[in-house]
Amino acid sequence: MFTIVKKESMADDTVILNEIEAPRIAAKARPGQFVILKANETGERIPLTISDLDAARGTITVIYMVVGKSTALFKTLEEGDAYQDVIGPLGKPTDIEKLGKVVCVGGGTGVAVLFPITRGFKEAGNEVVSIIGARNKDLLILEDKMRAASDTLHVCTDDGSYGHKGFVTEVLKEVLDSQKVDLVVAIGPVPMMKFVSKLTYEYNVKTLVSLNPIMIDGTGMCGGCRVSVGGETRFACVDGPEFDGHKVDYDGLMQRLNAYAKEEKAAYDEYCRLRGI
Amino acid sequence: MTGKAAKKEKIPRQPMPEQAADVRRRNFKEVPMGYSPETAITEAKRCLQCKKPACVTGCPVQIDIPGFIQQVAAGDFAAASQTIWGKNTLPAICGRVCPQEIQCEGECILGKKDEPVAIGNLERFVADFSREQDTGELPEKAASTGKKVAVVGSGPSGLTVAGDLLLKGHDVTMLEAFHKPGGVLVYGIPEFRLPKDIVASEVAALERLGLRIECNSVVGRTVSVDELFEEGYDAVYIGVGAGLPKFLNISGENLIGIYSANEYLTRANLMKGYLFPEYDTPLAKGKNVAVLGAGNVAMDSARTAMRLGAEQVRIVYRRSREEMPARAAEIHHAEEEGIEFYLLTNPIRFIGDDEGRVVQMECLQMELGEPDESGRRRPIPIEGSEFLLDCDLAVVAVGASANPLLTQSDPEIQLNRWGYIIADPKTGKTTKKGVWAGGDIVTGQATVILAMGAGRVAADSIHDYLTIGW
Ligand SMILES: Cc1cc2nc3c(=O)[nH]c(=O)nc-3n(C[C@H](O)[C@H](O)[C@H](O)COP(=O)(O)OP(=O)(O)OC[C@H]3O[C@@H](n4cnc5c(N)ncnc54)[C@H](O)[C@@H]3O)c2cc1C
Ligand SMILES: Cc1cc2nc3c(=O)[nH]c(=O)nc-3n(C[C@H](O)[C@H](O)[C@H](O)COP(=O)(O)OP(=O)(O)OC[C@H]3O[C@@H](n4cnc5c(N)ncnc54)[C@H](O)[C@@H]3O)c2cc1C
Ligand code: SF4
Numbered sequence: 001m002f003t004i005v006k007k008e009s010m011a012d013d014t015v016i017l018n019e020i021e022a023p024r025i026a027a028k029a030r031p032g033q034f035v036i037l038k039a040n041e042t043g044e045r046i047p048l049t050i051s052d053l054d055a056a057r058g059t060i061t062v063i064y065m066v067v068g069k070s071t072a073l074f075k076t077l078e079e080g081d082a083y084q085d086v087i088g089p090l091g092k093p094t095d096i097e098k099l100g101k102v103v104c105v106g107g108g109t110g111v112a113v114l115f116p117i118t119r120g121f122k123e124a125g126n127e128v129v130s131i132i133g134a135r136n137k138d139l140l141i142l143e144d145k146m147r148a149a150s151d152t153l154h155v156c157t158d159d160g161s162y163g164h165k166g167f168v169t170e171v172l173k174e175v176l177d178s179q180k181v182d183l184v185v186a187i188g189p190v191p192m193m194k195f196v197s198k199l200t201y202e203y204n205v206k207t208l209v210s211l212n213p214i215m216i217d218g219t220g221m222c223g224g225c226r227v228s229v230g231g232e233t234r235f236a237c238v239d240g241p242e243f244d245g246h247k248v249d250y251d252g253l254m255q256r257l258n259a260y261a262k263e264e265k266a267a268y269d270e271y272c273r274l275r276g277i
Numbered sequence: 278m279t280g281k282a283a284k285k286e287k288i289p290r291q292p293m294p295e296q297a298a299d300v301r302r303r304n305f306k307e308v309p310m311g312y313s314p315e316t317a318i319t320e321a322k323r324c325l326q327c328k329k330p331a332c333v334t335g336c337p338v339q340i341d342i343p344g345f346i347q348q349v350a351a352g353d354f355a356a357a358s359q360t361i362w363g364k365n366t367l368p369a370i371c372g373r374v375c376p377q378e379i380q381c382e383g384e385c386i387l388g389k390k391d392e393p394v395a396i397g398n399l400e401r402f403v404a405d406f407s408r409e410q411d412t413g414e415l416p417e418k419a420a421s422t423g424k425k426v427a428v429v430g431s432g433p434s435g436l437t438v439a440g441d442l443l444l445k446g447h448d449v450t451m452l453e454a455f456h457k458p459g460g461v462l463v464y465g466i467p468e469f470r471l472p473k474d475i476v477a478s479e480v481a482a483l484e485r486l487g488l489r490i491e492c493n494s495v496v497g498r499t500v501s502v503d504e505l506f507e508e509g510y511d512a513v514y515i516g517v518g519a520g521l522p523k524f525l526n527i528s529g530e531n532l533i534g535i536y537s538a539n540e541y542l543t544r545a546n547l548m549k550g551y552l553f554p555e556y557d558t559p560l561a562k563g564k565n566v567a568v569l570g571a572g573n574v575a576m577d578s579a580r581t582a583m584r585l586g587a588e589q590v591r592i593v594y595r596r597s598r599e600e601m602p603a604r605a606a607e608i609h610h611a612e613e614e615g616i617e618f619y620l621l622t623n624p625i626r627f628i629g630d631d632e633g634r635v636v637q638m639e640c641l642q643m644e645l646g647e648p649d650e651s652g653r654r655r656p657i658p659i660e661g662s663e664f665l666l667d668c669d670l671a672v673v674a675v676g677a678s679a680n681p682l683l684t685q686s687d688p689e690i691q692l693n694r695w696g697y698i699i700a701d702p703k704t705g706k707t708t709k710k711g712v713w714a715g716g717d718i719v720t721g722q723a724t725v726i727l728a729m730g731a732g733r734v735a736a737d738s739i740h741d742y743l744t745i746g747w
């Protein structure tokens with residue numbers, strides 16, 4: 001049983017944090033890895049990044065945005081309830097080493113994925129500059145934790161309700177113009193990762209992105225998570241989820257993410273209708 | 278008088294009652310319905326009770342075939358069940374999925390002039406009969422040895438090792454990556470060919486014998502083989518199957534609507550995508566479906582697509598009919614259900630629309646040339662024979678290879694050049710002390726019964742190691 005020991009609501013109740021009992025996973029997981037969760041017998045297998053862990057308490061933390069039927073179902077689970085299945089840790093851990101200066105760029109819920117990686121680079125002795133963004137102030141998550149894990153933190157909002165008004169790429173450009181950067185880590189919506197990578201390519205700065213294709217098993221047995229990287233087909237669940245941002249076919253990834261758009265929308269609408277959401 | 282005896286009317290092979298093709302092609306219920314006791318007895322009486330039964334030599338686990346058939350003929354089904362169980366612990370499964378025509382039935386003397394005894398149907402009958410009469414009685418277990426064994430993977434080979442070792446008195450824990458045990462039996466082979474209740478009841482029997490199953494445990498990620506030894510296990514068996522899908526590596530293969538058979542069948546079977554939206558996992562329903570390949574996996578994919586409502590399902594295969602690797606019964610069933618066969622046809626690229634969804638496939642016509650290394654005649658493209666097939670869903674079923682997830686995490690376990698684990702065929706021992714392996718991860722994708730046979734061999738060797746030390 002994978003019991004939820006803590007539940008928090010964030011970003012205007014659009015994002016939920018769960019701390020879950022999973023001692024075996026907590027003992028093993030490293031930054032960059034993820035788990036697959038299934039709420040109940042009829043549930044779907046949903047991948048979520050391990051955003052934090054407490055090996056002593058035997059717990060892991062996941063942070064997810066409610067975007068469809070399965071995440072809406074997850075949201076109905078309260079403290080004391082349990083997920084039927086949690087599998088992990090999956091994926092390759094981030095290659096964390098001392099490089100010098102690392103810039104961590106996060107957008108939306110991507111910040112939850114970015115946080116453990118940011119902390120990892122900081123603990124490895126790097127100077128960490130972080131840039132996080134959201135549509136507006138209320139949707140921003142993990143600002144305090146990111147501030148603690150970084151030497152410098154920049155905040156952007158699309159509407160200017162907080163921090164810099166505009167996109168993370170604008171602040172990133174300023175940083176690249178003024179400082180020597182050894183690595184950029186960019187995690188967020190696919191278009192954001194695409195534009196960050198385009199920019200850093202011009203500056204010739206190595207860039208890591210974390211991809212989120214649709215997955216099933218997470219162990220390399222189905223190929224559903226395949227992405228094209230440098231012209232080669234790779235399985236994000238075992239070869240990734242992190243890849244060289246300059247080589248990823250983002251348009252192909254975006255298309256594949258829409259594979260079930262119609263079915264997903266119908267299922268979510270029906271779910272909301274039945275529950276009067 | 279001899280003259281009269283020779284005229285005695287011959288009993289024909291008893292046909293298996295089946296759901297009619299035009300009904301079953303749209304439902305997921307099992308196709309063959311099983312023999313009645315009367316039919317089973319009639320069929321069993323066809324057996325000649327040969328002194329040197331050829332059928333037994335064709336059976337990879339050497340079931341005493343004439344023995345159990347004689348018991349069926351006498352109406353003693355309980356005894357027949359015991360006879361089969363002596364060699365095969367998953368008879369309800371094997372009776373349904375073994376390629377009998379190239380195993381026991383392929384060797385049966387009667388088959389030379391007439392049709393062979395329906396050994397598979399009888400095996401299935403006996404297993405189903407004893408399951409339905411289930412008294413809950415379990416075979417006797419030896420006294421506890423106090424030794425702990427970890428079995429990695431819950432497919433037929435893992436289940437066999439576990440069953441044998443439990444009976445020998447060892448403490449067995451099974452670690453399975455998926456959220457449900459059964460391996461290919463639950464995620465690959467569809468409900469209409471192997472009802473999942475049967476697999477579940479076989480697994481439940483092992484649990485009643487004392488098996489502990491830890492699902493959601495990906496060995497190599499959640500825990501390593503060395504950590505299993507640290508946790509106090511005395512031996513480890515690896516039966517993780519051949520779970521790495523092969524693709525064709527042709528252009529357009531990442532378009533939406535193109536699946537590996539593993540993904541398509543896992544969505545359909547394990548995640549019950551055919552019951553979407555009651556179950557949450559979506560499964561695309563194609564109108565024009567193309568299945569690439571012609572093995573059991575391809576037949577299962579094609580027949581699943583048909584049941585999901587496709588208008589047209591085509592098997593596209595680059596060789597000819599004789600080379601199709603699927604069981605004869607499955608090819609026959611697929612044809613009856615209206616699946617079309619495009620033989621000597623080789624896909625060369627997929628074509629998509631502007632949303633990135635597959636809409637067509639370009640193919641080349643082939644002809645047969647000289648035999649290749651496998652002894653099969655090599656297909657050669659006919660120049661200028663390109664043509665287009667409409668397809669909004671394609672399933673790539675051209676085989677599987679070794680999944681490196683576990684093996685990469687333990688360099689002491691040596692692999693052959695294709696990535697399969699090197700194991701001694703007589704014992705199942707790998708190059709790492711205390712570690713055995715068997716089934717598809719050693720042989721490449723083979724059959725249920727071979728995976729079970731490998732499990733049996735390894736269980737004997739593990740038992741020796743745990744009791745006498747080698
Ligand atoms: C390695 C990895 C790590 C992830 N980490 C996080 C995280 O930490 N926080 C977070 O909020 N989200 C994360 N995601 C995305 C998350 O898995 C999806 O948002 C979730 O599956 C949506 O399910 P749904 O049923 O609620 O929505 P749906 O209505 O099914 O779909 C909404 C969107 O989610 C995508 N999606 C649907 N099913 C899956 C699936 N099985 N796997 C992946 N994507 C899917 C679809 O492309 C669609 O655009 C991660 C994805 C991956 C692959
Ligand atoms: C669609 C399909 C149809 C088939 N039809 C037939 C048929 O009609 N007749 C026949 O005889 N054979 C058939 N086969 C082949 C047969 O199913 C296999 O040869 C057999 O299942 C192999 O058994 P196994 O125990 O070696 O592995 P599998 O059945 O593959 O089981 C391996 C198990 O190990 C688990 N696993 C993998 N990696 C890990 C890990 N790292 N940690 C923990 N667990 C792990 C997997 O999730 C899986 O449950 C078919 C195969 C398929 C795919
Ligand atoms: S070979 Fe055929 S006839 Fe002879 S014992 Fe076997 S099943 Fe019976």
Ligand code: FES
Nearest residue numbers: 218220222223237
């Ligand atoms: S999720 Fe199946 S191979 Fe990656």
